[in-house]
Amino acid sequence: xxxxxxxxxxxxxxxxxxxxxxxxxxxxxxxxxxxxxxxxxxxxxxxxxxxxxxxxxxxxxxxxxxxxxxxxxxxxxxxxxxxxxxxxxxxxxxxxxxxxxxxxxxxxxxxxxxxxxxxxxxxxxxxxxxxxxxxxxxxxxxxxxxxxxxxxxxxxxxxxxxxxxxxxxxxxxxxxxxxxxxxxxxxxxxxxxxxxxxxxxxxxxxxxxxxxxxxxxxx
Amino acid sequence: xxxxxxxxxxxxxxxxxxxxxxxxxxxxxxxxxxxxxxxxxxxxxxxxxxxxxxxxxxxxxxxxxxxxxxxxxxxxxxxxxxxxxxxxxxxxxxxxxxxxxxxxxxxxxxxxxxxxxxxxxxxxxxxxxxxx
Numbered sequence: 001x002x003x004x005x006x007x008x009x010x011x012x013x014x015x016x017x018x019x020x021x022x023x024x025x026x027x028x029x030x031x032x033x034x035x036x037x038x039x040x041x042x043x044x045x046x047x048x049x050x051x052x053x054x055x056x057x058x059x060x061x062x063x064x065x066x067x068x069x070x071x072x073x074x075x076x077x078x079x080x081x082x083x084x085x086x087x088x089x090x091x092x093x094x095x096x097x098x099x100x101x102x103x104x105x106x107x108x109x110x111x112x113x114x115x116x117x118x119x120x121x122x123x124x125x126x127x128x129x130x131x132x133x134x135x136x137x138x139x140x141x142x143x144x145x146x147x148x149x150x151x152x153x154x155x156x157x158x159x160x161x162x163x164x165x166x167x168x169x170x171x172x173x174x175x176x177x178x179x180x181x182x183x184x185x186x187x188x189x190x191x192x193x194x195x196x197x198x199x200x201x202x203x204x205x206x207x208x209x210x211x212x213x214x215x216x217x218x219x
Numbered sequence: 220x221x222x223x224x225x226x227x228x229x230x231x232x233x234x235x236x237x238x239x240x241x242x243x244x245x246x247x248x249x250x251x252x253x254x255x256x257x258x259x260x261x262x263x264x265x266x267x268x269x270x271x272x273x274x275x276x277x278x279x280x281x282x283x284x285x286x287x288x289x290x291x292x293x294x295x296x297x298x299x300x301x302x303x304x305x306x307x308x309x310x311x312x313x314x315x316x317x318x319x320x321x322x323x324x325x326x327x328x329x330x331x332x333x334x335x336x337x338x339x340x341x342x343x344x345x346x347x348x349x350x351x
Contacts, residue, residue, distance in 0.1 A: 001238075001327050001328070001332060002324055002327075003324060003325040003326075004323075005236045005322055005323070007236075007322045009225055009232065009321060010320060012231065013228070091221060121221065121255045122224075122255075125221060126224075147303065149255075150253060150314065151318065154314065183303075184313070
């Protein structure tokens, strides 16, 4: 006998994500899910971001398979940090965020940054309840990474290309990289920056700051 | 291994829809090309995740859907296996959608079908015994 069912496979995850989204909206937070490969500089970008974001109260949830190291790095800039260890899991799921949220004092935050497990593939498919996904690439990762990972390019509200200070030293066809992105997602802003030198950080910090203010006003 | 999370979610949904006493034979799934699901990895995850569940010994029939492409210049629309192609007008098309991930059906042997099979087997066994 054939049982006909048409159901979204990740329905349970999506339902929990919707609950998270409601909790975060009720607290007037702007929430991003930062997704990038291991070593692309997610944590370095956040360290610099937390130093430069003035007047915005930031909480961070960091996902890694193991270790507390990223949380320790974040804790120098904000008290509101939760480390989630996924064990063998290659991505965060909505339930991880649901369990992390009670450890944050949400009314005292304007912006929540979720640093996903380093991975350009799996995290994209799992809604966490964020307002925006941010895909991150680095010069050191090579100019083909956007083309090879269309899902993150298409799903992101903003894309970051980091480690721009390494461009003179590494063969990286910036025009090719940009055109691959335009083809997949013609309207997504691409922010080219270096967390080391600080060049290009202003556009990123302004975007976060503006969106956090809008979320507060929407209350 | 997002395939393993997907396998676990599928098993939960199948559990909800499988009629009581039935044995699941096949689970039918459709995935858009953006999901980045690899059939071989998905089959491996299925082997790992299903023992001891309602889906034990079942087959996973995964259909990866083609890209839906749209040329914003000439308006052409088509489906294809590759996303990095050029439209016949010379422009580069944009992909549309592609992130579906759906369970589309389950093939089961119901309790009645199992009983029928069992009785058919009994009949053929006794016929064979008579002939001998």
